[in-house]
Amino acid sequence: MCGCCNYATISLYVCFNEKGAKKEEEHPWFREGIKTKLSSSPYSARWISDTEIGIRPFPFKAPFQVTIKTKQVSKRTRSRIGIELAYQETDYTEHSIIFSDLA
Template sequence: MIIREIKDSFIMIRQHDHAFLSGELIKHFKPSLLKSDAFFDDALYAAYQHDRSWIGLDETPIWNDREKIPYTFSDYPLLPKLAFYKIGVDEIERVNTYASLLCSLHFSSFFSQSKNKDCLVFLTGEARRQMELKESFPDLDEELLQQHFRLLQFSDNLSLYLCLNEPGADKEDEHPWFKNGFQNTEMFHPENQPLMSRWVNENEVTLDPYPFDMDFDVSLPYKVVTKGLIEEMGIAEAYIESDMEEKKIFFHQ
């Protein structure tokens, strides 16, 4: 679950909805910024499906007693998170081999600096998976694979940008992850700089340089779950009882 706390409520966004938004963004990515159009549909599938491991977990939000907020994707207990990451990539692999390779690379990148033994076991398993999946593509273009991997990371981060920021936030008030642009997007910038985004107003976003081939809009489903309702019935029931809402966001140059 993606959580943004406001005065008397929590904005709660399911991970799979955020991932769908990732796909909707990348659907409009300029083809000229990639080495070729080979495997683009597979990379797009990876963006849409990369967080399917959270579908079951997000059905029942759980409470973080220490922080006094619902658990989020970033602080969710490690062992179940690792187990469900593996399950999610397994499910993607049964449908699309190339997409599962991208998702495996994506999740492995989260723990690349970790010394935790459970993370190291996860990384070892995913490295084995990646090696086996690459054998399915004897003429694999490693440069294009790297572009698609960075594109998946960008789609994830741009969607998170929409989820974690107050709509219309000034640059200095943005979530700290994004104030200096999107990491690992230099290959999509003509001057080898990170792509930068900003809110034009509470309904519009633009990027510099603009990496999409047209203006378009996306829809973000979310729930506003009040702290009073959580206190009354607990986080799981409060989430169920809260109505799903939708935010439309326009992208333009």
């Protein structure tokens, strides 16, 4: 994990929160910001839309886009055939996210 702005923590922010989540809907770990070793103040992150996350202060040189592959395993399928088979039978979906300056 990068000590400067905890890039791994930023990736967890993406994975633990629904696209476009309002601050009060975020996972509790991130409602008060993302702690870093660079500053005593946490980084602030929030979903601006279903496809964009703003971060302040912005730890990158410019906005950028990433595409992640995810699987949404339904609870119904998991209950019916078990988590392992349900995961294997679920197709990947791709979701593009833009990281931008929240300033």
